Amino acid sequence: MSNELAIKQWLKENRARGARFLQLLVQENSTRGNESSAQAIIIEKCRQLGLSLDIWEIGGDGLMQHPVYCCDRKSFGGNPNVVAVLKGSGGGKSIILNGHIDVVPVGDERNWKHDPFSGQIECGKLYGRGATDMKGGTVALLMAIESLIATGIKLKGDVIYQSVIEEESGGAGTLAAVLRGYTADGAIIPEPTNMKIFPKQQGSMWFRIKVKGRAAHGGTRYEGVSAIEKALIVIDSLQRLEKERNRKIVDPLFDKVPIPIPINIGKINSGEWPSSVPDVAVIEGRMGVAPDETITAAQQEMTNCLLELNEQDAWFQENPLQIEWFGGRWLPGNLNSDHPLMQTLSECFADIKGVDPIIEASPWGTDGGILSNVGDTPVVVFGPGVTETAHDANEHIVLEEMFLASEIIALTLLKWCVVCEENTAKEDQ
Amino acid sequence: MSNELAIKQWLKENRARGARFLQLLVQENSTRGNESSAQAIIIEKCRQLGLSLDIWEIGGDGLMQHPVYCCDRKSFGGNPNVVAVLKGSGGGKSIILNGHIDVVPVGDERNWKHDPFSGQIECGKLYGRGATDMKGGTVALLMAIESLIATGIKLKGDVIYQSVIEEESGGAGTLAAVLRGYTADGAIIPEPTNMKIFPKQQGSMWFRIKVKGRAAHGGTRYEGVSAIEKALIVIDSLQRLEKERNRKIVDPLFDKVPIPIPINIGKINSGEWPSSVPDVAVIEGRMGVAPDETITAAQQEMTNCLLELNEQDAWFQENPLQIEWFGGRWLPGNLNSDHPLMQTLSECFADIKGVDPIIEASPWGTDGGILSNVGDTPVVVFGPGVTETAHDANEHIVLEEMFLASEIIALTLLKWCVVCEENTAKEDQ
Numbered sequence: 035m036s037n038e039l040a041i042k043q044w045l046k047e048n049r050a051r052g053a054r055f056l057q058l059l060v061q062e063n064s065t066r067g068n069e070s071s072a073q074a075i076i077i078e079k080c081r082q083l084g085l086s087l088d089i090w091e092i093g094g095d096g097l098m099q100h101p102v103y104c105c106d107r108k109s110f111g112g113n114p115n116v117v118a119v120l121k122g123s124g125g126g127k128s129i130i131l132n133g134h135i136d137v138v139p140v141g142d143e144r145n146w147k148h149d150p151f152s153g154q155i156e157c158g159k160l161y162g163r164g165a166t167d168m169k170g171g172t173v174a175l176l177m178a179i180e181s182l183i184a185t186g187i188k189l190k191g192d193v194i195y196q197s198v199i200e201e202e203s204g205g206a207g208t209l210a211a212v213l214r215g216y217t218a219d220g221a222i223i224p225e226p227t228n229m230k231i232f233p234k235q236q237g238s239m240w241f242r243i244k245v246k247g248r249a250a251h252g253g254t255r256y257e258g259v260s261a262i263e264k265a266l267i268v269i270d271s272l273q274r275l276e277k278e279r280n281r282k283i284v285d286p287l288f289d290k291v292p293i294p295i296p297i298n299i300g301k302i303n304s305g306e307w308p309s310s311v312p313d314v315a316v317i318e319g320r321m322g323v324a325p326d327e328t329i330t331a332a333q334q335e336m337t338n339c340l341l342e343l344n345e346q347d348a349w350f351q352e353n354p355l356q357i358e359w360f361g362g363r364w365l366p367g368n369l370n371s372d373h374p375l376m377q378t379l380s381e382c383f384a385d386i387k388g389v390d391p392i393i394e395a396s397p398w399g400t401d402g403g404i405l406s407n408v409g410d411t412p413v414v415v416f417g418p419g420v421t422e423t424a425h426d427a428n429e430h431i432v433l434e435e436m437f438l439a440s441e442i443i444a445l446t447l448l449k450w451c452v453v454c455e456e457n458t459a460k461e462d463q
Numbered sequence: 464m465s466n467e468l469a470i471k472q473w474l475k476e477n478r479a480r481g482a483r484f485l486q487l488l489v490q491e492n493s494t495r496g497n498e499s500s501a502q503a504i505i506i507e508k509c510r511q512l513g514l515s516l517d518i519w520e521i522g523g524d525g526l527m528q529h530p531v532y533c534c535d536r537k538s539f540g541g542n543p544n545v546v547a548v549l550k551g552s553g554g555g556k557s558i559i560l561n562g563h564i565d566v567v568p569v570g571d572e573r574n575w576k577h578d579p580f581s582g583q584i585e586c587g588k589l590y591g592r593g594a595t596d597m598k599g600g601t602v603a604l605l606m607a608i609e610s611l612i613a614t615g616i617k618l619k620g621d622v623i624y625q626s627v628i629e630e631e632s633g634g635a636g637t638l639a640a641v642l643r644g645y646t647a648d649g650a651i652i653p654e655p656t657n658m659k660i661f662p663k664q665q666g667s668m669w670f671r672i673k674v675k676g677r678a679a680h681g682g683t684r685y686e687g688v689s690a691i692e693k694a695l696i697v698i699d700s701l702q703r704l705e706k707e708r709n710r711k712i713v714d715p716l717f718d719k720v721p722i723p724i725p726i727n728i729g730k731i732n733s734g735e736w737p738s739s740v741p742d743v744a745v746i747e748g749r750m751g752v753a754p755d756e757t758i759t760a761a762q763q764e765m766t767n768c769l770l771e772l773n774e775q776d777a778w779f780q781e782n783p784l785q786i787e788w789f790g791g792r793w794l795p796g797n798l799n800s801d802h803p804l805m806q807t808l809s810e811c812f813a814d815i816k817g818v819d820p821i822i823e824a825s826p827w828g829t830d831g832g833i834l835s836n837v838g839d840t841p842v843v844v845f846g847p848g849v850t851e852t853a854h855d856a857n858e859h860i861v862l863e864e865m866f867l868a869s870e871i872i873a874l875t876l877l878k879w880c881v882v883c884e885e886n887t888a889k890e891d892q
C-alpha cells in the first residue's frame with residue numbers, strides 16, 4: 035500500500051477517536067489563565083505518541099523585554115507551553131505545526147444552545163467554545179502526526195508540534211517558543227480558514243485616541259467645546275486614512291476583499307451628563323496592518339494623520355489629540371504565494387479535494403506573524419472551521435472538514451519533510 | 464423716613480447677619496434627599512419672623528400622577544417643602560417668592576479650594592455648594608421680608624415665601640406647592656441671573672436615542688454595520704434640526720444668544736471591544752424648548768426628525784431609531800416683557816442701580832415653568848450670582864450683589880403688594 039493510501043485509510047478508521055479527542059479538549063475550559071487542564075490532555079497524547087516533549091512555563095526577561103512582546107498577563111505559572119517533536123532522520127525540511135490552546139470567553143451563556151463546554155456532537159458538527167478556534171485544528175495536526183506514527187512512516191525532516199498559550203491575547207506563547215529556539219523551514223497554523231490557504235495575513239493593533247473638549251452647560255452649549263463634535267472630526271479623518279491606505283493595496287490576494295486593512299472604530303465613550311457639554315471623548319479601535327507593512331509604519335501613518343489635525347484645527351493646536359497603542363497587537367504575515375510550502379500544500383489539497391484551493395489573504399492576524407517575523411519561519415495558515423462562529427455563541431466545527439484537513443496536512447508532511455527511502459507504510463493488520 | 468429709605472437702612476445695617484445666615488445655610492449639605500437640615504434653618508427663621516408656616520412632605524397621587532410630574536425619587540419622607548406666608552391686609556396683589564433648597568452634588572472635591580460646605584468668606588465672596596444656586600437668592604428673599612417686618616411696613620397683598628425641594632431634578636417641589644393651591648398675581652424666582660431680568664426661560668428635557676448596528680469582527684468590518692457610523696448620521700440630523708429650530712426664534716430677547724434653544728449631545732456610548740464592530744450606540748442629550756413652545760411640540764419635532772431618518776435610510780427602515788424622554792424636564796417660561804411685574808421690578812432696579820436692567824431670556828429652565836404653566840402665575844427670574852459657577856467647583860456668590868438683590872426685591876414688594884395707607888416705617892431707634 036502506498037504511504038498516502040495507508041494514511042488515508044488510518045484516518046478513515048480513526049475518525050471516531052479523533053472526534054472523541056476533540057470532545058475531550060473542548061470539555062476543558064482553556065480560557066486565559068486556565069489552559070493547564072487542556073494542555074494536560076495534549077501532553078498525555080504526545081507522550082503516548084512517543085514524541086520528545088518540552089513543557090515550560092513562559093516568562094523571563096528575554097520574553098518580556100522583547101519588542102514584539104505584547105501582553106498584560108501577570109503570571110503564566112501552572113499553564114505551560116508545550117512543544118513535542120517527531121525527530122526526523124535528517125536531510126529533510128523541518129516543519130512547525132502550531133496550534134493555540136487558549137480560547138476566548140464564552141460571552142452570554144444564554145445565547146448557546148448547548149453548554150459551551152459540552153463538546154456536543156449534532157449532525158456531524160461538534161459544538162463548544164474552541165471547537166473551531168482552534169482545538170479542531172489542533173486535533174487535525176495531532177491526527178496527522180499519529181497517522182504517520184501508526185502507519186510506521188518515518189520522515190527525514192523534524193515535525194515540531196506546538197500547543198501554545200496566549201494567542202488570543204497577543205501571541206506571547208508563540209513568541210516564547212520562537213525565543214526558545216523553535217524555528218523551522220516552514221510552518222502550518224490550522225486556524226479556521228474554512229479550508230482556504232492564507233499565505234498572507236492582515237496584522238492589527240489597538241489604538242486609543244483621547245479627544246479633549248471644554249465643559250459647559252447644555253443650555254449655553256456655545257460656551258463650551260463638545261468633545262463629541264471634535265471626535266467626529268477625528269473619525270472623519272480616520273475614515274479618509276482608511277480609504278487612502280486601502281487604495282494602495284494591489285495584491286491580487288485581496289481582490290475579493292472590500293477593505294483589505296480596515297480601521298475599525300470599535301468604541302466611543304464621551305460625556306457624563308445629558309445637559310453638559312462633554313469635555314473628553316475616548317475612541318478605541320483596531321487598525322489593520324498590510325502583510326508587507328510593519329506595525330511601526332502603520333502606527334506612524336495614523337500618528338501623522340492626527341498630527342495633521344493638531345496642526346490644522348485651532349482647538350487641537352491648543353488641545354492636541356493623544357494616541358496610545360494598547361492591548362492587542364498582531365504582526366502581519368507575508369509569504370509569497372509561490373513559496374515551496376504553498377506549492378506543496380496546494381498540491382496535496384488538489385490531490386485530495388480534486389479542485390485547486392482558494393488562496394487568499396486573511397483578514398486577521400495569527401501567531402504566524404510572530405513565527406515569520408521573529409522566527410524567520412515561512413508560515414501558511416490553513417485549517418478547518420469558519421471564522422464567523424469562532425468568537426460567537428454556538429461555536430462549532432464540521433468534523434468531516436477536520437478529518438479532511440488532517441489528511442491534507444499529513445500528506446504535506448510526507449512531501450515537505452520527505453519520507454525515508456527504506457521505509458514504506460506497514461500494512462494494516 | 465420714607466419706607467424705601469427705612470428698608471435700605473435696615474438692609475445696610477444687617478449685612479453681617481445676612482452673610483452669617485447664608486453661611487449657616489451653605490454649611491448644611493442639602494443635596495437631593497438631604498434637604499431636611501437646611502429646611503430646618505429656613506423654618507426656624509420663618510418662625511422668628513412670625514410667618515404662617517405650611518410644612519409638608521410632598522407626594523401622593525395628585526402630584527405623582529400629574530402630567531408635568533417628572534421625578535425618579537422614591538421617597539420624600541423627612542425632607543419637607545416649606546411655605547411661609549406674610550399675610551396682607553387685603554386689596555393688594557399677591558406675590559410668590561420661590562427658592563429651591565436642594566443643591567447639586569459637589570463633584571470632585573479636589574477641585575475645590577475650600578471645603579464645599581464651609582461657607583468660607585473671602586474678599587466679599589461666600590464660597591460653597593449652593594452659595595449661588597440658590598441659597599444666596601433665598602437669603603435675598605428672606606432679608607427682603609425681614610426688612611419689611613423689622614421696619615414695621617404692612618402690605619395689602621400676600622407675600623408667599625417658598626423653600627422647595629427637587630428643583631434640580633425636575634421641579635416636583637414647586638409642582639407640589641402649586642397643586643397645594645399656592646398661586647399668586649406674580650412670582651419672583653431669584654435664581655442666579657447675574658442681576659439680569661429673565662421674563663422668558665428656555666425649557667428643556669432629556670432624550671436618549673438608541674441606534675442599532677450589526678456586530679462583526681473588526682478585520683472584516685464590512686460584514687457588519689457600525690452603530691457608531693449610524694450614530695453619526697443621527698447626530699448630523701440633530702445638528703440640522705437645531706439649526707432649523709433656532710432659525711425660527713425671532714424674539715429680540717434672544718438677539719445676543721448664539722443658539723437660543725440648543726440641542727446638546729451630552730453623551731455617547733458605543734462598543735465594547737476595539738476590534739469588534741459595535742452593534743449599538745446610545746446618544747443622550749438635552750433639547751432646549753422655546754419660551755412659546757410646549758414640551759410636547761418640541762418632542763414631536765425631534766421624533767419627526769428621527770422618523771424621517773427611519774424612512775430615508777435603508778438600515779433604519781429595518782432597524783428603526785428609538786427615542787426615549789427620560790430624566791429631567793423643565794417647562795419653559797414665557798412672560799411678556801411689558802407685564803406689570805416686569806415694569807415694577809425694572810423700575811425698582813433702575814431706582815437703586817441708576818441704570819436700566821438687562822432683560823434677556825434665560826438659557827435654562829427654572830421652577831418658573833411649572834409656576835406659570837401649571838399655576839398660571841406670572842413669573843420673573845431675577846437674582847444674584849452667576850450661572851457659570853453654579854454647578855461647578857468653587858461655587859460662590861458676591862455678597863454685595865445678594866444685598867442689592869434683596870433691596871430691589873423689597874422695594875418691588877412695596878410697589879407690587881402695595882403698602883397699607885395708614886402705615887409708614889417706624890423710625891429706627
